[in-house]
Amino acid sequence: GAGVSQTPSNKVTEKGKYVELRCDPISGHTALYWYRQSLGQGPEFLIYFQGTGAADDSGLPNDRFFAVRPEGSVSTLKIQRTERGDSAVYLCASSLGPVQETQYFGPGTRLLVL
Amino acid sequence: GQQLNQSPQSMFIQEGEDVSMNCTSSSIFNTWLWYKQEPGEGPVLLIALYKAGELTSNGRLTAQFGITRKDSFLNISASIPSDVGIYFCAGRPNSGGSNYKLTFGKGTLLTVNP
Numbered sequence: 001g002a003g004v005s006q007t008p009s010n011k012v013t014e015k016g017k018y019v020e021l022r023c024d025p026i027s028g029h030t031a032l033y034w035y036r037q038s039l040g041q042g043p044e045f046l047i048y049f050q051g052t053g054a055a056d057d058s059g060l061p062n063d064r065f066f067a068v069r070p071e072g073s074v075s076t077l078k079i080q081r082t083e084r085g086d087s088a089v090y091l092c093a094s095s096l097g098p099v100q101e102t103q104y105f106g107p108g109t110r111l112l113v114l
Numbered sequence: 115g116q117q118l119n120q121s122p123q124s125m126f127i128q129e130g131e132d133v134s135m136n137c138t139s140s141s142i143f144n145t146w147l148w149y150k151q152e153p154g155e156g157p158v159l160l161i162a163l164y165k166a167g168e169l170t171s172n173g174r175l176t177a178q179f180g181i182t183r184k185d186s187f188l189n190i191s192a193s194i195p196s197d198v199g200i201y202f203c204a205g206r207p208n209s210g211g212s213n214y215k216l217t218f219g220k221g222t223l224l225t226v227n228p
Contacts, residue, residue, distance in 0.1 A: 035216075043218050044218070045216065045217075056214075056215070093156070102162065104159075108155075108156050
């Protein structure tokens with residue numbers, strides 16, 4: 001069956017530009033997560049959605065980062081006024097529910113801010 | 115953000131050798147997870163541990179949930195070239211409000227020489 005998909009797989013942008021990263025979770029998974037993975041580090045939690053609502057956005061680094069999931073399926077992570085420090089792999093994961101359920105990760109979007 | 119202490123950072127071994135890596139934390143975790151990540155891919159779950167003292171195997175992989183709930187180890191027996199990748203430990207907290215949030219170690223890079 002189809003796993004978590006993310007587009008684009010790579011994104012190069014210039015400092016100050018706006019970017020959108022898309023995540024398509026596994027069908028039927030109600031929980032969706034975004035993580036950020038910097039070079040040489042493990043993934044770090046950004047935000048968690050249960051259905052359409054952001055249940056926990058405590059990991060978003062600042063107000064330039066925003067994510068939506070309007071219909072409870074596809075999610076978009078939006079970054080305004082990108083900075084070089086935003087360069088990282090942005091991983092999306094989904095699970096059947098939030099508690100004790102396996103989180104399945106997508107391949108990630110590699111963002112490079114020049 | 116908080117990360118687990120994972121060691122070693124990297125290992126270079128000969129095919130057929132056994133491998134051991136571990137993770138420690140200052141916090142108690144309710145669940146310990148071990149993931150493998152290959153280049154250009156997201157992390158894939160290998161083993162999940164849910165009870166202190168639990169020892170679980172998955173083929174050539176064996177992992178244990180420490181009695182103190184603050185540590186875990188992963189062993190790989192008779193390594194093969196396709197074991198190459200980065201292995202991450204991850205913990206899920208005990209607090210009911212955020213037990214969906216995974217905290218990852220920095221990873222162990224495993225290289226297997228055929």
